[in-house]
Amino acid sequence: MSLVHAAMPDRYGVIGNPVAHSLSPVIHAAFARQAGDAIDYARILAPLDGFVATICAFFDAGGRGLNVTLPFKLEAFAWCGEQVSARARRAGAVNVLAMRGDAVHGDNTDGIGLATDLLRIARSTGLSIEGARVLLIGAGGAARGVVEPLLAMGPERLAIANRDVAKADELVRMFAHDASTRIDAISLADAGADGFDIVIHATSAGLANAAPALPQGLFKGTRIAYDMTYGAAPTPFMRLAHEGGAAVVSDGLGMLVEQAAESFAIWRGHRPDAAPVLASLRQSLNASLNTPR
Ligand code: NDP
Numbered sequence: 015m016s017l018v019h020a021a022m023p024d025r026y027g028v029i030g031n032p033v034a035h036s037l038s039p040v041i042h043a044a045f046a047r048q049a050g051d052a053i054d055y056a057r058i059l060a061p062l063d064g065f066v067a068t069i070c071a072f073f074d075a076g077g078r079g080l081n082v083t084l085p086f087k088l089e090a091f092a093w094c095g096e097q098v099s100a101r102a103r104r105a106g107a108v109n110v111l112a113m114r115g116d117a118v119h120g121d122n123t124d125g126i127g128l129a130t131d132l133l134r135i136a137r138s139t140g141l142s143i144e145g146a147r148v149l150l151i152g153a154g155g156a157a158r159g160v161v162e163p164l165l166a167m168g169p170e171r172l173a174i175a176n177r178d179v180a181k182a183d184e185l186v187r188m189f190a191h192d193a194s195t196r197i198d199a200i201s202l203a204d205a206g207a208d209g210f211d212i213v214i215h216a217t218s219a220g221l222a223n224a225a226p227a228l229p230q231g232l233f234k235g236t237r238i239a240y241d242m243t244y245g246a247a248p249t250p251f252m253r254l255a256h257e258g259g260a261a262v263v264s265d266g267l268g269m270l271v272e273q274a275a276e277s278f279a280i281w282r283g284h285r286p287d288a289a290p291v292l293a294s295l296r297q298s299l300n301a302s303l304n305t306p307r
């Protein structure tokens with residue numbers, strides 16, 4: 015009698031701390047259905063002092079790829095050494111790990127994720143990012159990944175504000191040399207006086223359902239206020255932006271789906287169509303909000 019073994023699905027996951035909020039498993043399951051691929055994608059909570067041990071155990075057990083979320087993107091970059099893409103090297107942050115041959119390779123898809131979604135929103139509002147004044151709030155792993163693609167869109171100014179000012183200064187130093195854009199680190203308290211067309215929120219305060227202390231007048235004249243945080247209900251940053259007069263306010267669900275599509279392409283060799291997955295995710299989040307508990 016011959017036994018036929020069903021092939022085990024390739025294993026992927028998202029690793030972070032916290033990670034329970036992540037919608038990545040739902041997104042990658044949808045991409046896999048679209049492609050007719052069998053994959054297994056899990057949320058993996060790593061101890062704050064146990065990131066490297068956790069990823070090594072995952073890949074040693076045959077895992078094929080990981081998305082890396084907060085607060086581990088810089089540690090993932092350091093762990094990859096020379097095995098990183100050019101864009102991850104320039105960002106100094108890794109949010110995708112992929113098994114290639116017998117080595118793990120790091121990449122960064124946050125930048126393309128944000129750029130794709132922001133361009134979609136800008137197009138729909140008639141705003142050109144070229145020549146715009148942009149404020150980025152936050153200087154963690156996610157912010158690092160988006161600076162280069164933001165600069166590539168040719169804004170007049172990119173200001174970076176972070177609670178720990180030294181980290182904002184470091185980002186400015188990393189990117190100032192090849193920028194024709196004015197790039198500077200500012201105190202968030204001073205940002206209200208400057209006037210920004212686009213304000214991007216990239217701190218992790220949203221995970222605690224909070225927003226950083228924002229100065230009066232920050233959103234006066236703002237065309238797009240973009241929060242990388244996402245969820246069923248508008249985030250505190252989105253509510254403040256709306257109340258402060260921002261014309262268009264968005265969460266980061268589009269960025270999440272776009273960076274995931276790029277990750278899937280790195281792992282599987284084909285890029286899924288992000289639009290229907292984003293639409294269906296948005297619909298289920300809206301439905302969950304309207305369902306009485
Ligand atoms: P990190 O842990 O690397 O960085 C955290 C950042 O948030 C730092 O700049 C930190 O400032 C700042 N911060 C944390 N708490 C506060 C607070 N209470 N007030 C002001 N600043 C604060 O996280 P990541 O950069 O990886 O992620 C940031 C956020 O972006 C997360 O919410 C994450 O979920 C989201 N994200 C969304 C993506 C998407 O696709 N939509 C993709 C990637 C990230 P300091 O340096 O002073 O500590």
